[in-house]
Amino acid sequence: MSTFLNRYKLHFVEVAVILLALLFLIPFYFVLVNSFKSMPELLKNTASIPEIWRLANYQRAWDILNLPLAITNSLIITIVSTVGLTTIASMCAYRMVRKPSKFNNIIFSLFVAAMVIPIQAIMLPLVKILNLVGIINSIPGLVISYIGLGIAFSTFLFHGFVKSIPYEIEESAIIDGCSPYRVYWSIVFPLLKPMTVTVVLLNTLWFWNEFLLAQLILLKPDLRTIQLAINSLFSEYTKQWDLALAALVMSITPAIVFFFFLQRHIIEGVTAGAVKG
Amino acid sequence: MHVGKDSKWMQQLVFIGPAVLIFSLVIIAPFLLGLYYSMTDWNGVSPNVNWVWFDNFKKIFMEDTDFASSFWFTTKITVTIVILTNLLGFFIAYMLVQKLKTRNMLRSIFFMPNVLGGLLLGFIWQFIFVRGFTTLGAYSDFFLFKLAWLGTEATAFWGLVIVSVWQGTGYVMVIYIAGLSNVPEDLKEAAYVDGAKRRQVLRHVILPMIMSSITVCLFWTINHTYKMYDLNYSLTNGGPFRSTESVSMNIFIEAFANNRYGLGTAKAFIFFVAVALITVVQVYLTKRREIRM
Numbered sequence: 195m196s197t198f199l200n201r202y203k204l205h206f207v208e209v210a211v212i213l214l215a216l217l218f219l220i221p222f223y224f225v226l227v228n229s230f231k232s233m234p235e236l237l238k239n240t241a242s243i244p245e246i247w248r249l250a251n252y253q254r255a256w257d258i259l260n261l262p263l264a265i266t267n268s269l270i271i272t273i274v275s276t277v278g279l280t281t282i283a284s285m286c287a288y289r290m291v292r293k294p295s296k297f298n299n300i301i302f303s304l305f306v307a308a309m310v311i312p313i314q315a316i317m318l319p320l321v322k323i324l325n326l327v328g329i330i331n332s333i334p335g336l337v338i339s340y341i342g343l344g345i346a347f348s349t350f351l352f353h354g355f356v357k358s359i360p361y362e363i364e365e366s367a368i369i370d371g372c373s374p375y376r377v378y379w380s381i382v383f384p385l386l387k388p389m390t391v392t393v394v395l396l397n398t399l400w401f402w403n404e405f406l407l408a409q410l411i412l413l414k415p416d417l418r419t420i421q422l423a424i425n426s427l428f429s430e431y432t433k434q435w436d437l438a439l440a441a442l443v444m445s446i447t448p449a450i451v452f453f454f455f456l457q458r459h460i461i462e463g464v465t466a467g468a469v470k471g
Numbered sequence: 472m473h474v475g476k477d478s479k480w481m482q483q484l485v486f487i488g489p490a491v492l493i494f495s496l497v498i499i500a501p502f503l504l505g506l507y508y509s510m511t512d513w514n515g516v517s518p519n520v521n522w523v524w525f526d527n528f529k530k531i532f533m534e535d536t537d538f539a540s541s542f543w544f545t546t547k548i549t550v551t552i553v554i555l556t557n558l559l560g561f562f563i564a565y566m567l568v569q570k571l572k573t574r575n576m577l578r579s580i581f582f583m584p585n586v587l588g589g590l591l592l593g594f595i596w597q598f599i600f601v602r603g604f605t606t607l608g609a610y611s612d613f614f615l616f617k618l619a620w621l622g623t624e625a626t627a628f629w630g631l632v633i634v635s636v637w638q639g640t641g642y643v644m645v646i647y648i649a650g651l652s653n654v655p656e657d658l659k660e661a662a663y664v665d666g667a668k669r670r671q672v673l674r675h676v677i678l679p680m681i682m683s684s685i686t687v688c689l690f691w692t693i694n695h696t697y698k699m700y701d702l703n704y705s706l707t708n709g710g711p712f713r714s715t716e717s718v719s720m721n722i723f724i725e726a727f728a729n730n731r732y733g734l735g736t737a738k739a740f741i742f743f744v745a746v747a748l749i750t751v752v753q754v755y756l757t758k759r760r761e762i763r764m
Contacts, residue, residue, distance in 0.1 A: 215580045285489075319504035
Protein backbone atom coordinates (compact mmCIF):
# COMPACT_ATOMS: atom_id res chain seq x y z
CA MET A 195 0.00 0.00 0.00
CA SER A 196 1.37 3.36 -0.96
CA THR A 197 1.17 6.46 1.16
CA PHE A 198 -1.04 8.07 -1.46
CA LEU A 199 -4.69 7.30 -2.06
CA ASN A 200 -5.64 5.09 -5.01
CA ARG A 201 -7.15 6.63 -8.11
CA TYR A 202 -10.85 6.16 -7.26
CA LYS A 203 -10.53 7.46 -3.76
CA LEU A 204 -8.52 10.34 -5.13
CA HIS A 205 -11.33 11.31 -7.51
CA PHE A 206 -13.82 11.14 -4.69
CA VAL A 207 -11.64 13.38 -2.51
CA GLU A 208 -11.17 15.82 -5.36
CA VAL A 209 -14.91 16.16 -5.97
CA ALA A 210 -15.57 16.58 -2.24
CA VAL A 211 -12.97 19.33 -1.86
CA ILE A 212 -14.20 21.12 -4.98
CA LEU A 213 -17.72 21.16 -3.53
CA LEU A 214 -16.38 22.57 -0.29
CA ALA A 215 -14.48 25.24 -2.24
CA LEU A 216 -17.69 26.21 -4.07
CA LEU A 217 -19.36 26.57 -0.68
CA PHE A 218 -16.55 28.95 0.29
CA LEU A 219 -17.22 31.01 -2.83
CA ILE A 220 -21.01 31.35 -2.40
CA PRO A 221 -20.80 34.61 -0.38
CA PHE A 222 -18.87 36.22 -3.23
CA TYR A 223 -21.50 35.05 -5.71
CA PHE A 224 -24.30 36.61 -3.67
CA VAL A 225 -22.51 39.92 -3.32
CA LEU A 226 -21.55 40.08 -6.99
CA VAL A 227 -24.89 39.22 -8.63
CA ASN A 228 -26.95 41.39 -6.30
CA SER A 229 -24.72 44.40 -6.77
CA PHE A 230 -26.10 44.69 -10.32
CA LYS A 231 -29.79 44.45 -9.35
CA SER A 232 -32.32 47.14 -8.63
CA MET A 233 -33.71 47.15 -5.09
CA PRO A 234 -37.10 45.52 -5.96
CA GLU A 235 -35.37 42.82 -7.99
CA LEU A 236 -32.94 42.19 -5.14
CA LEU A 237 -35.74 41.88 -2.58
CA LYS A 238 -37.63 39.44 -4.77
CA ASN A 239 -34.80 36.95 -5.17
CA THR A 240 -31.18 37.24 -4.10
CA ALA A 241 -29.99 33.99 -5.65
CA SER A 242 -30.86 34.67 -9.29
CA ILE A 243 -28.68 36.12 -12.02
CA PRO A 244 -29.68 39.77 -12.62
CA GLU A 245 -32.18 40.40 -15.47
CA ILE A 246 -30.09 43.30 -16.72
CA TRP A 247 -26.51 43.90 -15.58
CA ARG A 248 -27.08 47.53 -14.69
CA LEU A 249 -24.26 49.76 -13.51
CA ALA A 250 -26.43 52.39 -11.83
CA ASN A 251 -25.57 51.10 -8.34
CA TYR A 252 -21.90 51.36 -9.11
CA GLN A 253 -22.20 54.95 -10.32
CA ARG A 254 -24.04 56.00 -7.18
CA ALA A 255 -21.68 54.12 -4.85
CA TRP A 256 -18.65 55.56 -6.62
CA ASP A 257 -19.88 59.12 -5.98
CA ILE A 258 -21.03 58.57 -2.40
CA LEU A 259 -17.90 56.71 -1.36
CA ASN A 260 -15.73 59.22 -3.15
CA LEU A 261 -13.76 56.21 -4.17
CA PRO A 262 -10.85 57.87 -5.99
CA LEU A 263 -10.05 59.80 -2.82
CA ALA A 264 -10.47 56.77 -0.54
CA ILE A 265 -8.29 54.60 -2.77
CA THR A 266 -5.63 57.31 -2.96
CA ASN A 267 -5.59 57.65 0.82
CA SER A 268 -5.44 53.91 1.35
CA LEU A 269 -2.69 53.55 -1.23
CA ILE A 270 -0.57 56.35 0.21
CA ILE A 271 -0.93 55.02 3.75
CA THR A 272 -0.23 51.42 2.76
CA ILE A 273 2.74 52.15 0.50
CA VAL A 274 4.47 54.69 2.74
CA SER A 275 3.96 52.53 5.85
CA THR A 276 5.21 49.39 4.14
CA VAL A 277 8.25 51.01 2.53
CA GLY A 278 9.13 52.85 5.74
CA LEU A 279 8.64 49.80 7.91
CA THR A 280 10.66 47.51 5.63
CA THR A 281 13.57 49.95 5.40
CA ILE A 282 13.69 50.77 9.10
CA ALA A 283 13.22 47.19 10.27
CA SER A 284 15.79 45.67 7.91
CA MET A 285 18.43 48.28 8.82
CA CYS A 286 17.76 47.79 12.51
CA ALA A 287 17.92 44.01 12.27
CA TYR A 288 21.14 44.16 10.24
CA ARG A 289 22.86 46.33 12.82
CA MET A 290 21.59 44.20 15.71
CA VAL A 291 23.00 41.02 14.20
CA ARG A 292 26.35 42.50 13.16
CA LYS A 293 26.92 44.60 16.29
CA PRO A 294 25.36 42.67 19.18
CA SER A 295 26.21 45.22 21.83
CA LYS A 296 24.49 45.11 25.21
CA PHE A 297 22.21 47.99 24.23
CA ASN A 298 21.22 46.37 20.94
CA ASN A 299 20.49 43.07 22.65
CA ILE A 300 18.27 44.76 25.21
CA ILE A 301 16.34 46.54 22.45
CA PHE A 302 15.91 43.27 20.61
CA SER A 303 14.53 41.56 23.73
CA LEU A 304 12.15 44.49 24.19
CA PHE A 305 10.94 44.04 20.61
CA VAL A 306 10.31 40.35 21.17
CA ALA A 307 8.47 41.05 24.42
CA ALA A 308 6.39 43.78 22.77
CA MET A 309 5.01 41.37 20.20
CA VAL A 310 2.49 40.12 22.77
CA ILE A 311 1.11 43.61 23.46
CA PRO A 312 -2.27 43.81 21.72
CA ILE A 313 -3.16 47.00 19.89
CA GLN A 314 -6.04 47.47 22.34
CA ALA A 315 -3.66 47.87 25.26
CA ILE A 316 -1.98 50.91 23.76
CA MET A 317 -4.52 52.46 21.42
CA LEU A 318 -6.07 54.90 23.91
CA PRO A 319 -2.81 56.51 25.17
CA LEU A 320 -1.37 56.38 21.65
CA VAL A 321 -4.07 58.79 20.47
CA LYS A 322 -3.11 61.15 23.32
CA ILE A 323 0.55 61.01 22.38
CA LEU A 324 -0.11 61.63 18.70
CA ASN A 325 -2.20 64.59 19.80
CA LEU A 326 0.68 65.87 21.89
CA VAL A 327 3.15 65.53 19.03
CA GLY A 328 0.63 67.22 16.73
CA ILE A 329 0.12 64.45 14.19
CA ILE A 330 -3.33 63.23 15.22
CA ASN A 331 -5.91 63.33 12.43
CA SER A 332 -3.25 63.18 9.75
CA ILE A 333 -1.86 60.56 7.43
CA PRO A 334 1.69 60.82 8.90
CA GLY A 335 0.18 60.08 12.33
CA LEU A 336 -1.38 56.85 11.11
CA VAL A 337 1.71 55.87 9.11
CA ILE A 338 4.00 56.32 12.13
CA SER A 339 1.60 54.29 14.28
CA TYR A 340 1.57 51.46 11.74
CA ILE A 341 5.36 51.44 11.52
CA GLY A 342 5.61 51.41 15.32
CA LEU A 343 3.15 48.56 15.63
CA GLY A 344 4.87 46.51 12.95
CA ILE A 345 8.49 47.24 13.82
CA ALA A 346 8.91 44.48 16.41
CA PHE A 347 7.68 41.62 14.25
CA SER A 348 9.35 42.78 11.03
CA THR A 349 12.70 43.33 12.75
CA PHE A 350 12.34 39.88 14.27
CA LEU A 351 11.79 38.34 10.83
CA PHE A 352 14.78 40.15 9.30
CA HIS A 353 16.94 39.34 12.34
CA GLY A 354 16.62 35.62 11.72
CA PHE A 355 17.41 36.08 8.05
CA VAL A 356 20.48 38.34 8.39
CA LYS A 357 22.06 35.69 10.62
CA SER A 358 22.07 33.29 7.66
CA ILE A 359 24.06 35.71 5.46
CA PRO A 360 27.82 35.05 5.62
CA TYR A 361 29.84 38.00 6.89
CA GLU A 362 32.75 37.38 4.47
CA ILE A 363 30.97 39.08 1.57
CA GLU A 364 30.68 42.32 3.54
CA GLU A 365 34.20 42.03 4.89
CA SER A 366 35.77 42.11 1.45
CA ALA A 367 33.66 45.12 0.48
CA ILE A 368 34.79 46.97 3.61
CA ILE A 369 38.43 46.21 2.81
CA ASP A 370 37.81 47.64 -0.66
CA GLY A 371 36.81 50.87 1.07
CA CYS A 372 33.04 50.65 0.86
CA SER A 373 31.18 52.83 3.41
CA PRO A 374 28.98 50.94 5.92
CA TYR A 375 25.85 52.43 4.36
CA ARG A 376 26.88 51.33 0.86
CA VAL A 377 27.66 47.85 2.20
CA TYR A 378 24.19 47.63 3.63
CA TRP A 379 22.35 49.13 0.70
CA SER A 380 24.19 47.53 -2.26
CA ILE A 381 25.24 44.20 -0.77
CA VAL A 382 23.14 43.17 2.21
CA PHE A 383 19.73 44.55 1.27
CA PRO A 384 19.58 42.74 -2.11
CA LEU A 385 20.48 39.49 -0.33
CA LEU A 386 17.54 39.94 2.04
CA LYS A 387 15.08 39.84 -0.85
CA PRO A 388 13.14 36.65 0.05
CA MET A 389 12.44 38.01 3.53
CA THR A 390 11.71 41.48 2.16
CA VAL A 391 9.01 40.02 -0.08
CA THR A 392 7.43 38.29 2.92
CA VAL A 393 7.54 41.39 5.09
CA VAL A 394 6.18 43.64 2.34
CA LEU A 395 3.26 41.37 1.44
CA LEU A 396 2.19 40.60 5.01
CA ASN A 397 2.28 44.25 6.01
CA THR A 398 0.61 45.50 2.83
CA LEU A 399 -2.43 43.31 3.48
CA TRP A 400 -2.52 44.30 7.13
CA PHE A 401 -2.33 48.06 6.50
CA TRP A 402 -4.81 47.94 3.63
CA ASN A 403 -7.42 46.19 5.81
CA GLU A 404 -6.73 47.88 9.14
CA PHE A 405 -9.78 49.59 10.61
CA LEU A 406 -9.54 50.03 14.39
CA LEU A 407 -6.62 52.48 14.47
CA ALA A 408 -7.66 54.27 11.30
CA GLN A 409 -11.04 54.88 12.94
CA LEU A 410 -9.30 56.37 15.99
CA ILE A 411 -6.73 58.49 14.20
CA LEU A 412 -8.33 59.73 10.96
CA LEU A 413 -11.45 61.70 11.80
CA LYS A 414 -11.59 64.13 8.87
CA PRO A 415 -13.79 62.90 6.00
CA ASP A 416 -11.20 63.80 3.38
CA LEU A 417 -8.63 61.49 5.00
CA ARG A 418 -10.92 58.44 4.83
CA THR A 419 -9.41 55.14 3.81
CA ILE A 420 -11.49 52.54 1.97
CA GLN A 421 -12.41 50.86 5.24
CA LEU A 422 -13.57 54.13 6.78
CA ALA A 423 -15.48 55.14 3.66
CA ILE A 424 -17.36 51.83 3.61
CA ASN A 425 -18.09 52.15 7.30
CA SER A 426 -19.59 55.61 6.95
CA LEU A 427 -21.62 54.49 3.95
CA PHE A 428 -23.11 51.64 5.97
CA SER A 429 -24.05 53.88 8.87
CA GLU A 430 -25.63 56.54 6.62
CA TYR A 431 -27.44 54.33 4.11
CA THR A 432 -28.75 51.45 6.20
CA LYS A 433 -30.68 48.73 4.38
CA GLN A 434 -29.85 50.20 0.96
CA TRP A 435 -28.34 46.95 -0.16
CA ASP A 436 -28.19 47.78 -3.87
CA LEU A 437 -25.86 50.67 -3.12
CA ALA A 438 -23.95 48.92 -0.34
CA LEU A 439 -23.16 45.81 -2.37
CA ALA A 440 -21.78 47.78 -5.30
CA ALA A 441 -19.61 49.68 -2.82
CA LEU A 442 -18.45 46.39 -1.27
CA VAL A 443 -17.54 44.88 -4.62
CA MET A 444 -15.46 47.93 -5.49
CA SER A 445 -13.72 47.84 -2.10
CA ILE A 446 -12.79 44.18 -2.12
CA THR A 447 -11.62 44.17 -5.75
CA PRO A 448 -8.18 45.76 -5.16
CA ALA A 449 -7.28 43.22 -2.46
CA ILE A 450 -8.51 40.30 -4.56
CA VAL A 451 -6.63 41.43 -7.67
CA PHE A 452 -3.51 41.95 -5.56
CA PHE A 453 -3.91 38.46 -4.16
CA PHE A 454 -4.39 36.75 -7.51
CA PHE A 455 -1.34 38.37 -9.04
CA LEU A 456 0.91 37.57 -6.09
CA GLN A 457 -0.79 34.51 -4.64
CA ARG A 458 2.24 32.24 -4.71
CA HIS A 459 4.37 34.83 -2.91
CA ILE A 460 1.62 35.68 -0.44
CA ILE A 461 1.03 32.07 0.50
CA GLU A 462 4.78 31.43 0.83
CA GLY A 463 5.09 34.64 2.82
CA VAL A 464 2.37 33.59 5.24
CA THR A 465 4.11 30.28 5.77
CA ALA A 466 7.53 31.86 6.26
CA GLY A 467 6.16 34.59 8.54
CA ALA A 468 4.20 32.15 10.65
CA VAL A 469 6.96 29.61 11.08
CA LYS A 470 9.47 32.27 12.12
CA GLY A 471 6.99 33.92 14.44
CA MET B 472 36.17 61.45 19.74
CA HIS B 473 35.71 60.85 16.08
CA VAL B 474 32.23 61.96 15.03
CA GLY B 475 32.36 61.76 11.24
CA LYS B 476 29.70 60.29 8.97
CA ASP B 477 31.14 56.78 9.33
CA SER B 478 31.81 56.84 13.08
CA LYS B 479 30.38 54.09 15.28
CA TRP B 480 27.93 56.50 16.90
CA MET B 481 26.66 57.80 13.61
CA GLN B 482 26.18 54.27 12.29
CA GLN B 483 24.30 53.21 15.39
CA LEU B 484 22.11 56.31 15.04
CA VAL B 485 21.36 55.75 11.36
CA PHE B 486 20.67 52.03 11.57
CA ILE B 487 18.96 51.67 14.95
CA GLY B 488 17.82 55.23 15.67
CA PRO B 489 14.61 55.40 13.61
CA ALA B 490 13.40 52.01 14.86
CA VAL B 491 14.03 52.84 18.52
CA LEU B 492 12.50 56.30 18.20
CA ILE B 493 9.27 55.11 16.56
CA PHE B 494 9.03 52.07 18.83
CA SER B 495 9.34 54.28 21.91
CA LEU B 496 6.77 56.72 20.60
CA VAL B 497 4.17 54.17 19.50
CA ILE B 498 4.64 51.26 21.92
CA ILE B 499 6.68 52.12 25.03
CA ALA B 500 5.31 55.58 25.78
CA PRO B 501 1.62 54.65 25.29
CA PHE B 502 2.14 51.49 27.32
CA LEU B 503 3.60 53.40 30.29
CA LEU B 504 1.11 56.22 29.91
CA GLY B 505 -1.67 53.62 29.87
CA LEU B 506 -0.39 52.18 33.15
CA TYR B 507 -0.54 55.67 34.63
CA TYR B 508 -4.03 56.46 33.34
CA SER B 509 -5.34 53.12 34.55
CA MET B 510 -4.86 54.42 38.09
CA THR B 511 -6.69 57.68 37.49
CA ASP B 512 -10.31 58.68 37.07
CA TRP B 513 -9.61 60.74 33.95
CA ASN B 514 -12.48 61.12 31.46
CA GLY B 515 -10.18 61.68 28.50
CA VAL B 516 -10.89 65.39 27.97
CA SER B 517 -11.04 67.45 31.16
CA PRO B 518 -7.89 68.89 32.74
CA ASN B 519 -8.44 67.29 36.15
CA VAL B 520 -6.91 63.90 36.57
CA ASN B 521 -7.21 62.33 40.02
CA TRP B 522 -5.01 59.51 41.21
CA VAL B 523 -7.30 56.72 42.46
CA TRP B 524 -4.84 53.86 42.99
CA PHE B 525 -6.48 50.52 42.20
CA ASP B 526 -10.07 51.72 42.25
CA ASN B 527 -10.54 51.08 38.53
CA PHE B 528 -9.31 47.52 38.84
CA LYS B 529 -11.51 46.95 41.87
CA LYS B 530 -14.48 48.32 39.95
CA ILE B 531 -13.76 46.09 36.97
CA PHE B 532 -13.47 42.93 39.04
CA MET B 533 -16.24 43.62 41.55
CA GLU B 534 -18.94 45.59 39.75
CA ASP B 535 -18.49 45.71 35.99
CA THR B 536 -20.70 42.88 34.76
CA ASP B 537 -20.52 44.14 31.17
CA PHE B 538 -16.77 43.69 31.08
CA ALA B 539 -17.05 40.26 32.66
CA SER B 540 -19.69 39.21 30.15
CA SER B 541 -17.69 40.56 27.19
CA PHE B 542 -14.69 38.62 28.49
CA TRP B 543 -16.76 35.48 28.87
CA PHE B 544 -18.23 35.93 25.40
CA THR B 545 -14.78 36.48 23.85
CA THR B 546 -13.39 33.41 25.62
CA LYS B 547 -16.31 31.22 24.56
CA ILE B 548 -16.16 32.32 20.95
CA THR B 549 -12.36 32.05 20.84
CA VAL B 550 -12.45 28.43 22.02
CA THR B 551 -15.16 27.58 19.49
CA ILE B 552 -13.48 29.34 16.58
CA VAL B 553 -10.00 28.01 17.40
CA ILE B 554 -11.23 24.41 17.47
CA LEU B 555 -13.37 24.61 14.33
CA THR B 556 -10.87 26.63 12.28
CA ASN B 557 -8.02 24.26 13.07
CA LEU B 558 -10.06 21.11 12.47
CA LEU B 559 -11.40 22.34 9.14
CA GLY B 560 -8.06 23.88 8.11
CA PHE B 561 -6.20 20.68 8.91
CA PHE B 562 -8.81 18.54 7.16
CA ILE B 563 -8.58 20.60 3.96
CA ALA B 564 -4.77 20.66 4.13
CA TYR B 565 -4.74 16.86 4.56
CA MET B 566 -6.86 16.53 1.42
CA LEU B 567 -4.82 19.05 -0.57
CA VAL B 568 -1.48 17.31 -0.03
CA GLN B 569 -2.91 14.38 -1.99
CA LYS B 570 -2.11 14.43 -5.68
CA LEU B 571 -5.18 16.38 -6.76
CA LYS B 572 -5.17 18.01 -10.19
CA THR B 573 -6.87 21.18 -8.99
CA ARG B 574 -5.03 21.57 -5.72
CA ASN B 575 -3.29 24.87 -6.42
CA MET B 576 -6.52 26.52 -7.49
CA LEU B 577 -8.37 25.07 -4.50
CA ARG B 578 -5.69 26.32 -2.16
CA SER B 579 -6.12 29.84 -3.52
CA ILE B 580 -9.90 29.71 -3.18
CA PHE B 581 -9.75 28.61 0.46
CA PHE B 582 -7.18 31.27 1.22
CA MET B 583 -8.98 34.11 -0.53
CA PRO B 584 -11.32 35.26 2.31
CA ASN B 585 -8.19 35.84 4.34
CA VAL B 586 -6.93 38.74 2.25
CA LEU B 587 -10.07 40.75 3.00
CA GLY B 588 -10.48 42.82 6.15
CA GLY B 589 -12.88 41.86 8.92
CA LEU B 590 -14.91 45.00 8.42
CA LEU B 591 -15.77 44.25 4.79
CA LEU B 592 -16.42 40.58 5.54
CA GLY B 593 -18.82 41.52 8.31
CA PHE B 594 -20.84 43.70 5.94
CA ILE B 595 -20.79 41.03 3.24
CA TRP B 596 -22.09 38.40 5.62
CA GLN B 597 -24.67 40.75 7.06
CA PHE B 598 -26.19 40.71 3.60
CA ILE B 599 -25.94 36.91 3.36
CA PHE B 600 -27.57 36.35 6.75
CA VAL B 601 -30.29 38.95 6.31
CA ARG B 602 -31.25 38.77 2.61
CA GLY B 603 -29.44 35.79 1.12
CA PHE B 604 -30.79 33.32 3.66
CA THR B 605 -34.33 34.64 3.14
CA THR B 606 -34.18 33.59 -0.51
CA LEU B 607 -32.57 30.24 0.29
CA GLY B 608 -35.22 29.65 2.97
CA ALA B 609 -38.02 30.34 0.47
CA TYR B 610 -36.46 27.87 -1.98
CA SER B 611 -35.55 25.04 0.30
CA ASP B 612 -37.72 25.34 3.41
CA PHE B 613 -34.63 24.36 5.39
CA PHE B 614 -35.03 25.53 9.00
CA LEU B 615 -31.50 26.94 9.28
CA PHE B 616 -32.29 29.48 6.58
CA LYS B 617 -35.44 30.62 8.35
CA LEU B 618 -33.77 31.77 11.54
CA ALA B 619 -33.24 35.45 12.28
CA TRP B 620 -29.48 34.83 12.42
CA LEU B 621 -28.36 38.20 13.70
CA GLY B 622 -31.45 38.77 15.83
CA THR B 623 -31.04 36.28 18.67
CA GLU B 624 -28.14 35.78 21.04
CA ALA B 625 -27.41 32.16 20.21
CA THR B 626 -27.57 32.53 16.45
CA ALA B 627 -25.58 35.78 16.42
CA PHE B 628 -22.83 33.91 18.26
CA TRP B 629 -22.84 31.16 15.63
CA GLY B 630 -23.05 33.72 12.86
CA LEU B 631 -19.77 35.21 14.05
CA VAL B 632 -18.29 31.73 14.34
CA ILE B 633 -19.26 30.88 10.75
CA VAL B 634 -17.70 34.03 9.32
CA SER B 635 -14.52 33.71 11.40
CA VAL B 636 -14.03 30.07 10.48
CA TRP B 637 -14.69 30.87 6.83
CA GLN B 638 -12.04 33.57 6.98
CA GLY B 639 -9.40 31.87 9.13
CA THR B 640 -9.46 28.35 7.67
CA GLY B 641 -7.37 29.29 4.64
CA TYR B 642 -4.65 30.74 6.80
CA VAL B 643 -4.14 27.73 9.03
CA MET B 644 -4.59 25.44 6.01
CA VAL B 645 -1.53 27.03 4.36
CA ILE B 646 0.58 26.41 7.47
CA TYR B 647 -0.69 22.85 7.84
CA ILE B 648 0.08 22.16 4.16
CA ALA B 649 3.66 23.31 4.74
CA GLY B 650 3.88 21.11 7.85
CA LEU B 651 2.38 18.07 6.14
CA SER B 652 4.67 18.35 3.11
CA ASN B 653 7.65 18.21 5.45
CA VAL B 654 6.71 14.84 6.93
CA PRO B 655 9.21 12.44 5.35
CA GLU B 656 7.58 10.03 2.91
CA ASP B 657 9.66 7.03 4.04
CA LEU B 658 8.45 7.45 7.63
CA LYS B 659 4.84 7.03 6.52
CA GLU B 660 5.74 4.20 4.18
CA ALA B 661 7.55 2.36 6.95
CA ALA B 662 4.44 2.58 9.10
CA TYR B 663 2.23 1.23 6.30
CA VAL B 664 4.66 -1.63 5.67
CA ASP B 665 4.37 -2.51 9.35
CA GLY B 666 0.62 -2.81 8.80
CA ALA B 667 -0.58 0.47 10.23
CA LYS B 668 -3.99 1.77 9.14
CA ARG B 669 -4.36 5.22 7.60
CA ARG B 670 -5.95 6.51 10.82
CA GLN B 671 -3.11 5.11 12.93
CA VAL B 672 -0.51 6.71 10.70
CA LEU B 673 -2.30 10.03 11.05
CA ARG B 674 -2.48 9.74 14.82
CA HIS B 675 0.96 8.28 15.58
CA VAL B 676 3.19 9.45 12.73
CA ILE B 677 1.79 12.59 11.11
CA LEU B 678 0.35 14.45 14.12
CA PRO B 679 3.52 14.22 16.24
CA MET B 680 5.56 15.34 13.23
CA ILE B 681 3.51 18.49 12.63
CA MET B 682 3.28 19.62 16.27
CA SER B 683 5.21 22.79 15.41
CA SER B 684 2.60 23.74 12.81
CA ILE B 685 -0.09 23.09 15.42
CA THR B 686 1.70 25.39 17.87
CA VAL B 687 1.83 28.16 15.27
CA CYS B 688 -1.79 27.74 14.16
CA LEU B 689 -3.16 27.65 17.70
CA PHE B 690 -1.10 30.71 18.61
CA TRP B 691 -2.33 32.61 15.58
CA THR B 692 -6.01 31.68 15.93
CA ILE B 693 -6.11 32.35 19.69
CA ASN B 694 -4.33 35.67 19.33
CA HIS B 695 -6.36 36.74 16.36
CA THR B 696 -9.75 35.81 17.79
CA TYR B 697 -9.19 37.18 21.27
CA LYS B 698 -8.55 40.60 19.77
CA MET B 699 -11.59 40.51 17.47
CA TYR B 700 -13.16 43.88 16.84
CA ASP B 701 -13.86 44.67 13.16
CA LEU B 702 -16.09 41.68 12.54
CA ASN B 703 -18.27 42.17 15.63
CA TYR B 704 -18.47 45.84 14.81
CA SER B 705 -19.72 45.33 11.26
CA LEU B 706 -21.71 42.10 11.53
CA THR B 707 -23.64 42.46 14.79
CA ASN B 708 -22.37 45.71 16.29
CA GLY B 709 -22.18 43.85 19.58
CA GLY B 710 -25.89 43.02 19.56
CA PRO B 711 -28.43 41.75 20.26
CA PHE B 712 -28.37 43.24 23.78
CA ARG B 713 -24.56 43.53 23.87
CA SER B 714 -24.34 39.73 23.81
CA THR B 715 -21.65 39.66 21.09
CA GLU B 716 -19.60 42.56 22.40
CA SER B 717 -15.94 41.55 22.35
CA VAL B 718 -13.42 42.81 24.92
CA SER B 719 -11.93 45.18 22.35
CA MET B 720 -15.33 46.73 21.72
CA ASN B 721 -15.98 47.00 25.43
CA ILE B 722 -12.72 48.90 25.95
CA PHE B 723 -13.49 51.17 23.03
CA ILE B 724 -17.00 51.95 24.30
CA GLU B 725 -15.78 52.55 27.86
CA ALA B 726 -13.24 55.14 26.75
CA PHE B 727 -15.10 56.92 23.99
CA ALA B 728 -18.83 56.43 24.55
CA ASN B 729 -18.88 56.37 28.38
CA ASN B 730 -15.97 58.83 28.64
CA ARG B 731 -14.28 56.78 31.34
CA TYR B 732 -10.80 56.87 29.93
CA GLY B 733 -9.04 55.75 33.09
CA LEU B 734 -11.33 52.76 33.43
CA GLY B 735 -10.86 51.92 29.74
CA THR B 736 -7.07 51.85 30.02
CA ALA B 737 -7.34 49.67 33.15
CA LYS B 738 -9.45 47.20 31.15
CA ALA B 739 -6.93 47.32 28.31
CA PHE B 740 -4.15 46.47 30.75
CA ILE B 741 -6.07 43.51 32.19
CA PHE B 742 -6.76 42.37 28.65
CA PHE B 743 -3.05 42.54 27.79
CA VAL B 744 -2.09 40.44 30.81
CA ALA B 745 -4.80 37.88 30.05
CA VAL B 746 -3.89 37.46 26.38
CA ALA B 747 -0.19 37.28 27.19
CA LEU B 748 -0.77 34.61 29.85
CA ILE B 749 -3.06 32.52 27.68
CA THR B 750 -0.73 32.53 24.68
CA VAL B 751 2.38 31.85 26.75
CA VAL B 752 0.70 28.87 28.42
CA GLN B 753 -0.54 27.57 25.06
CA VAL B 754 2.89 27.86 23.41
CA TYR B 755 4.52 26.21 26.42
CA LEU B 756 2.05 23.31 26.39
CA THR B 757 2.20 22.58 22.67
CA LYS B 758 5.95 23.25 22.29
CA ARG B 759 6.61 20.59 24.91
CA ARG B 760 5.08 18.02 22.59
CA GLU B 761 7.14 18.99 19.57
CA ILE B 762 9.69 16.50 18.26
CA ARG B 763 13.19 17.79 17.72
CA MET B 764 14.77 16.33 14.63
